[in-house]
Amino acid sequence: MAEEMRVLLEYADKINPEIADEYVKIGGYVGLEKARKMDPNDLIQEVRSSGLRGRGGAGFNAGMKWSFVPKNAEIKYVVCNLDEGEPGTYKDRIICEKNAQALLEGMAICGAAIDSNQGYIYCRGEYPFIVKLLKNAIKSAKELGALGDFNIEVRMGAGAYVCGEETALIESIEGHRGEPRFKPPFPGVAGLWGVPTVVNNVETFACLPSILTNGAAWFAGIGAAKYPGTKVLTLTGDTNNPTYFEVPTDYILRDVIYKLGGGVKGGKKLKAVQVGGTSGAFIPESNLDTPIDFDSMGAIGAALGSGAVFVMDETRDIVDIVSRISKFFEHESCGKCNPCREGTFRCREIMEKINSGKATQKDIDNILLLSRVMKKAALCGLGQAAPIPIESTIKHFADEYARKIV
Amino acid sequence: MITLTINGKEIQVPKGTMVLDACQQAGADIPTLCYDPDLRLAGSCRMCVVEAKGRPNLMAACVSPAENGMVIETESPDVVESRKIILELLLARHKLECHTCERDGSCKLQDYCYRYGVTDSRYLNEMPHFSKEDPNPFIKRDYDKCIMCTKCVRVCEEITGAQAINVEDRGHHAKISTVFDGKLADSTCVFCGQCVMVCPVGALTSKVSAGKGRSYQTQSVLTTCTYCGTGCTFELNVKDDHVVGVTSVRDSELSPVNKGALCVKGRFGWDFIESEDRLTTPLIKENGELRPASWDEALDFAANKIKEIKAKNGPDALALFSSARATNEENYLAQKLFRAAIGTNNVDHCARL
Missing domain, CATH: 1.20.1440.230 (NADH-ubiquinone oxidoreductase 51kDa subunit, iron-sulphur binding domain)
Structure with missing residues (x-):
């Protein structure tokens, strides 16, 4: 198996992410339409049974996370984590650049599930061009009426890695120092401005339209059983092909490096690979035949994290x-x-x-x-x-x- | 009620009780540095970590709600190891001058190092240099002793409401600072010294009491502040029959009015006690000169003069101007005296500005 499987990035570079109409033409916003017709409890159950787990690194079941939001709360928020501070990670930027409308649709689906009409995207300060892109994308979707009464506002970070942590991110949106809060209470109960808030990663939200369109069972059947779906990886370091890929989650790490990545640069031997960003474990050559999914990585003492794959050749210290x-x-x-x-x-x-x-x-x-x-x-x-x-x-x-x- | 097991002892606590309180009820002494029952929780010093069975990480007891069926160990090997290393990390940034520190003997860092046998830090290397001269008469700020519990920041915001200080910068460079790192005098600081009250170490100390005696050298005398009618409770620190400082009494049973909070006058303005200018007897002015008199003589003198004026010019020729330094009860009696006994409504008070 050496092929990518593109779901989120299927129409990469074929549509303009800023124009909602182009997204609609390839089947966009059908998932949201379906979600809006569903009972919120059924919608949460659908997402839960798809097995979709958080793509930001913690790997928590998205539907379960949503189910913690109290039904009777008057105001609730949907927050998208686009802080993407892990060095070597740029998959969220790619998802925005190639398929921003899927992110917006995913957020609106979450809004339908938890009965919220306000979303925030927290974008890292180093991505001002993405802020611009997203604002245009939101404007286009609103003008088309695709988002209905769901509003999305883009907020910008100021360069703190810790603001990728969901509670520090919330503090930052509120205008405070970017410092994490202790948990509990979890954001699902008391998040942004103290009200129930779902915080998910860009990639998690972007998975939702296809789950709704194709059904939970379809998604659950892709890749690893306990961490289904696809994962966007970013390959960096001593590789012949330093770029991004979307693969099913049972894809083997060795294939990422040697098949998709074309092997180690200069024909050198591999010394180590770090997966999941700077906080990830260093994986030796002997563990390369491990699937990239959350649990398999965990079993070898590593973490899939954000999906960054950093290759180091034999000469590296x-x-x-x-x-x-x-x-x-x-x-x-x-x-x-x-x-x-x-x-x-x-x-x-x-x-x-x-x-x-x-x-x-x-x-x-x-x-x-x-x-x-x-x-x-x-x-x-x-x-x-x-x-x-x-x-x-x-x-x-x-x-x-x-x-x-x- | 929920039931949990702490150090093998089963206890029942109401739902919503924090693990820290539950541990204390079970007789376990949990060390804390950033915790203060009167302040917003921080959960940041991590000294109160305990081990809950089945959880991968240790939990900070002060911010963790107790749950039914929890099994908690408060001094397990993992817990003790973490507390020791946290203490070693704090020691490595703390200027160790206990021999001259005002807080020697009343320092939580010292107490916990003693409790856990932390004699030295294996992480001793580069020291932060946050120390600064702050030219004010009341508060000494030595941030080379600061352990970043942020209680001073919280008390300044939540109890005094001054918001004079906050955390500046990030990571190991983070420090307590006024806006633009200026002097306290140029900030919104009102020198109430609540920050000194909550500081668990010698980072914030009273300049007025400096060098005059440590907690174990002084006796505490519970009393009421004489500055105004609020009636704040505090303890005078007395050494060799001299007042050398003031300590807050935070127990609301003993200090129901102020619960430890004081103003600049109460906390730092006690040096008048031994001032040579202080009046110690009533004085009566005769031929332009003041001479000491007894209370009986002085009161008779005043009473006679009041009667004389009333007889000659009527009660409205008299007025009462009473003091905010007297209590409410005393002020009530004073106006009663003038209204009922003397018969005038000419009553005023210095607090009516």
């Missing part, structure tokens, strides 16, 4: 790369909780010490202990995931560390 990653997390920690604020800072210090050849085994022990505490005790996903690249490389690439310590 793992310790140097992880040392740079630790600097990224030090920079991006919001500073709210102790384990992350202090932990990411000390991780960077120790990683730089190891990388410069001045560290001892004691430093490795100290950073592993710190990693363990960060994973167990940090407030949000940032602090909990920041040590994963460190831990996974100390586990799989111990010899690279051994070479650098005194």
Whole structure:
């Protein structure tokens, strides 16, 4: 199996995403029409039984997430997470650039399910051109009447990685410091401005029109049984074909790199691949025959995350790369909780010490202990995931560390 | 009611109880740094983490609602390891000058390091340099001792309502700051010192009390502030028969009026007690000179003069101007005296501006 399976990106570059009419001509907004005729409970059940799980990284069943929203609340919001801050990830941008109307339709479907008529798209600050595209797309869809009474507003981030975390994103929309909230309460109960809010990723929303159009069973039959559907991946690093792909979720990681990616650049051997963005685990060659779905990745101690695939060839210095990653997390920690604020800072210090050849085994022990505490005790996903690249490389690439310590 | 097990002990608590409260009811002492029952929850210091059976991560007890059937361990190996490492991380950013610190003996960081045997930090390396000179007469800000619990930010916003300080910058560079990192005097700060009250370490201390005695060297005397009729409760810190400071009493049973909150005068303005200018007896003016008198003599003198004026010019030739430093009850009696005994409605008060 070496072919892509395009569902979200089927009409990529064949239609103008800013023009709703072009989307309608290829069968767009049929899903929303169907959703609007359904009883909201049946609609939620339909999405739930499709098995669609969050594409932002947490992998939570979308329909189940919606079912937590209290029915009797007067005001509810639909929020789309387009913060896309994971280095090496640009799939949400691609989905917007190729099929923005599907995102809008998906949000409106969610609105129909939870009885909300207001959506917000939180777009990362580095994508001003996407903000423009989305505003045009929304205008076109509204003019066509495709969205009905569902309104969508685009809000812009200011360059904080942590605002990809749903509660920090909500704080940011509200105009506060981008810091995560503790949970519970979950956004489904008390989210944006304190009211029930569904926050889903761009890709999750964009999956919805085809689920409604083709039926939950159709979607559930694609790819991995427990994480069905397709996944848009972005391939970067030492690859011959650094681009994006849409594949069924039972696609094997090796095929992503060697078939779609055309192998490692320059014919070199592969040393490691990091999946899911900067906070992902480093996967050694021996684990390449793993399907990319959420649970299979989890089983090898990795995470599908956002779907970024970063290839490193045999000449790459793992310790140097992880040392740079630790600097990224030090920079991006919001500073709210102790384990992350202090932990990411000390991780960077120790990683730089190891990388410069001045560290001892004691430093490795100290950073592993710190990693363990960060994973167990940090407030949000940032602090909990920041040590994963460190831990996974100390586990799989111990010899690279051994070479650098005194 | 819901039932949960804490350290092997089964307890019942009302639905909506937080795990922290449930643990305390079960007799477990949970360390906290950012938690304050009067302030919005932060859940950020992570000192109160406990282990709940079946959960992959530890949970912060202060922000986690207790659930029926929960099985919680408050001092499991994982919990103790996390608390120790968090303390080590805080020690690595905390200027260790306990020997001269005002808060030696009343510092939560010190107490918890003692409790968990944290003598040193394996993460000691680069120190932040947040310390700054803030030229004001009341509050010393030494952010090289700050542990970022943000209680000062919350108390300033939620109790005083001044919003003078907030968190500036991000990650390890995050620090407590006024707007544009200026002086407190140039901010909306009213120097009430509520921030000093809630600071768990020596980052915010009273300049007025500096060097005059630590908590274990002083005796506490519960009293009522004499500055105004509000009647705030506080404790005077007394060392060798001298007042060296004021401590808030946050227990609402003892301090029902202010629950620990004070204003700049109550918290920092107690140096008049031993001022040479202070009046210690009534004074009567004779031939342009003031001379000390007894209370009996002074009161007789005043009463006679009042009677004399009333007899000569009628009651409306007299007026009462009473003080906000007297209590409501005293002010009530004073106006009663003038209305009922003297017979005039010429009553006024300094608070009626």
